[in-house]
Amino acid sequence: MTAAYQQDFYSWAYDQAQLLREKKFDQVDWEHLIEEVEDLGRSEYRALVSALEQLTLHLLKWQYQQALRSPSWRHSINKQRIKIERILEDNPGLKNHLDEAITQGYKYGRKGAIQETFLEDKVFPMVCPYSWSELIDDQFFPNSYP
């Protein structure tokens, strides 16, 4: 008897791995296994969106709060760029979904910037003001606004 997905995830995953290894395909819990494997792929896309969110958040702060610029912001920007590079290296296929990922990431990056800077909403563009090549350019740090 193998563990149920809802009741004990740890044992469930352990059991499923064992069943696959032994090629006991008729006993595998397909429904949930497919969900989990799909999720493995989706989590890479989510990681890309999340890195873009953090990157645009800090680029906006950099651009709109010049007086508060700090090495820690620069560090955050560099860190997210490296992360994005790594995710795309592991998943080149995600390059086909960049526009979508930027739109989603920027939406929340902008929200975060509004909260963290206490500036008015209308200060920040609704659409990501940075091009893809700017986003991933190590040397790109936006000039002050305006």
Add this chain to the structure above:
Amino acid sequence: MMKTLYEQDYGRWAEEMADLLAQGRFSELDIENLVEEVRDLSKRERDRLLSSLRLIVHHLLKWDYQRDRRSRSWQGTIQRERANLNLYLQDSPSLKKYLVNESLTKIYPTAQADAFKETGLEFPHTCPYNIDEVLNRVISLEV
């Protein structure tokens, strides 16, 4: 061929595996890597449990060895990680087997190193707490 896809594009590999599974095309599966990934799902559950234990011990050390610096933030970390442990156990009751003193032996070197990095203090070489204290000792600023 599948194997190279796993190395070349992890996201596409996962999509491809999910499709093959959904279509019942078992013979085409990249079983070796698939087994690894599913094993990792369970390992990840165990690792987050151990990581909570590590954080609790790390903060208990600070709490006990820097009494004059006790703060709501340390207390909060301990409470939060105890609550997290309960959530993990709800998802996976069988993880309970890792709530034993042997797990503390495993995580202690890292907890101790983290506490040392932050305080510069010398801590005992073996974990001074048993599992019951880690999970249940009352942590209060008033005592």
